[in-house]
Amino acid sequence: MNRKIIGLMLLLVLIAVSATAERKVFIDAETARFLEDDVVHFEDGVQIRYEEMIINALRGEYLGEEEELTLEENVVAVQRKNQVKSEKMWMDLQEEYIFFSGGRVETLYYLRGQENGEENGEENGEERMVEMWSDTLEMWEQRGEVLAKGSVEALHDDMELEADEVLIEEEKDLLTAIGNVYVIRPDGSWFRAEKAEYNMEDGTMVAYKMESEFELRGSP
Amino acid sequence: MTYFKMRWKMILLLSIFLILIGVGVMWYFQSRDFVLELGEQEEIRFHFRLGGNEVVGWSRGEMIWRIKVQSIIDPEEGGSGQTGEELILQDIEEGYFYREGEVYITFTVDEAHYHTPTEDLTLFGVRMERPGGDWLESDKMIYSKEQESLHSPVKVIGEMSDTSIEAEEMTVFLQTEEMIFTGGVQMIFELEGETDE
Numbered sequence: 001m002n003r004k005i006i007g008l009m010l011l012l013v014l015i016a017v018s019a020t021a022e023r024k025v026f027i028d029a030e031t032a033r034f035l036e037d038d039v040v041h042f043e044d045g046v047q048i049r050y051e052e053m054i055i056n057a058l059r060g061e062y063l064g065e066e067e068e069l070t071l072e073e074n075v076v077a078v079q080r081k082n083q084v085k086s087e088k089m090w091m092d093l094q095e096e097y098i099f100f101s102g103g104r105v106e107t108l109y110y111l112r113g114q115e116n117g118e119e120n121g122e123e124n125g126e127e128r129m130v131e132m133w134s135d136t137l138e139m140w141e142q143r144g145e146v147l148a149k150g151s152v153e154a155l156h157d158d159m160e161l162e163a164d165e166v167l168i169e170e171e172k173d174l175l176t177a178i179g180n181v182y183v184i185r186p187d188g189s190w191f192r193a194e195k196a197e198y199n200m201e202d203g204t205m206v207a208y209k210m211e212s213e214f215e216l217r218g219s220p
Numbered sequence: 221m222t223y224f225k226m227r228w229k230m231i232l233l234l235s236i237f238l239i240l241i242g243v244g245v246m247w248y249f250q251s252r253d254f255v256l257e258l259g260e261q262e263e264i265r266f267h268f269r270l271g272g273n274e275v276v277g278w279s280r281g282e283m284i285w286r287i288k289v290q291s292i293i294d295p296e297e298g299g300s301g302q303t304g305e306e307l308i309l310q311d312i313e314e315g316y317f318y319r320e321g322e323v324y325i326t327f328t329v330d331e332a333h334y335h336t337p338t339e340d341l342t343l344f345g346v347r348m349e350r351p352g353g354d355w356l357e358s359d360k361m362i363y364s365k366e367q368e369s370l371h372s373p374v375k376v377i378g379e380m381s382d383t384s385i386e387a388e389e390m391t392v393f394l395q396t397e398e399m400i401f402t403g404g405v406q407m408i409f410e411l412e413g414e415t416d417e
Contacts, residue, residue: 024411026409028405030402031402033399033400034398040407064383067412093411
């Protein structure tokens with residue numbers, strides 16, 4: 001009986017230990033310079049691995065005290081199948097917040113499935129993704145939010161979208177376009193609006209202050 | 221008669237006293253340990269001086285390194301150059317690098333070669349440690365007096381401030397504490413806190 005209790009306690013301890021893991025950042029490069037004040041510069045063939053994310057760049061800097069990471073030149077960040085290309089990336093590892101900037105930021109964002117724990121938006125063999133170009137891109141890892149700013153162009157389900165800002169909220173399955181919104185649908189119809197909310201789950205869209213032009217089909 | 225006896229006694233006592241002082245002085249000098257000091261100590265120029273089981277490197281009047289050593293070998297003929305150009309230090313207990321008079325790095329080493337013309341020091345099989353727990357290991361590390369640097373031309377591994385590191389080469393500039401790792405550098409930074417898996 002005692003052995004069973006001890007065994008159960010050991011099992012609980014093992015479960016508790018395995019439930020948490022040390023947070024680590026793996027950095028590979030050809031050159032690394034350790035300076036005073038816990039600052040590390042690295043360059044050539046830089047690869048960062050942090051949890052599920054792999055980032056490649058030409059050079060970067062890590063601030064140990066602040067747990068901040070800056071990467072520059074040909075930055076390509078891949079997380080699962082999501083991909084972001086930019087010239088500069090700044091990451092706060094404590095807050096798990098990422099800011100991409102420099103030139104046009106290219107984003108390929110696969111939506112997570114909402115049912116049965118499906119990952120990467122693979123539902124019935126179909127992948128649901130948003131392709132975007134913007135001046136900057138912000139990501140909040142824990143909140144599952146992505147905010148693209150500055151002359152945003154986006155493609156989703158054959159729909160073309162332009163706006164000042166685009167916010168993707170995965171938990172709500174919602175894509176919100178704000179400011180000078182211009183949408184062209186696959187059938188060629190279009191509309192302009194100040195704000196548009198697109199439900200990526202059921203494909204419905206709500207537009208505010210809208211102006212549109214579309215072809216009526218099947219009319220007498 | 222009494223006067224002469226007294227005089228002989230005085231001479232005898234004085235002789236014994238002088239002999240005892242002489243023996244004491246000889247014992248003092250013979251019992252001193254050897255110290256090999258290399259380079260320049262303040263304004264005095266000398267190659268090395270024997271005095272205790274230590275080898276000490278100086279630069280511009282400051283002690284840079286110190287090694288506690290049991291054997292100092294001057295090979296008659298070696299591949300490294302002329303006789304006396306390279307001294308081999310073996311059976312080393314411990315070594316130290318100094319900065320502004322304080323121990324900056326403590327190291328253990330299998331063998332060290334001191335090159336007298338350049339006053340450089342090559343350490344073989346070395347492990348360096350700093351007071352905070354940082355450490356570095358390499359099969360070969362060269363201290364350059366001219367550059368005031370430590371250079372490892374071979375693989376180096378170590379840990380510094382919760383960071384483990386591995387690289388094909390390394391250079392440390394002792395004055396600025398700048399460390400440069402090159403060739404296949406792999407670093408793992410441990411972050412504060414834990415994450416749920």
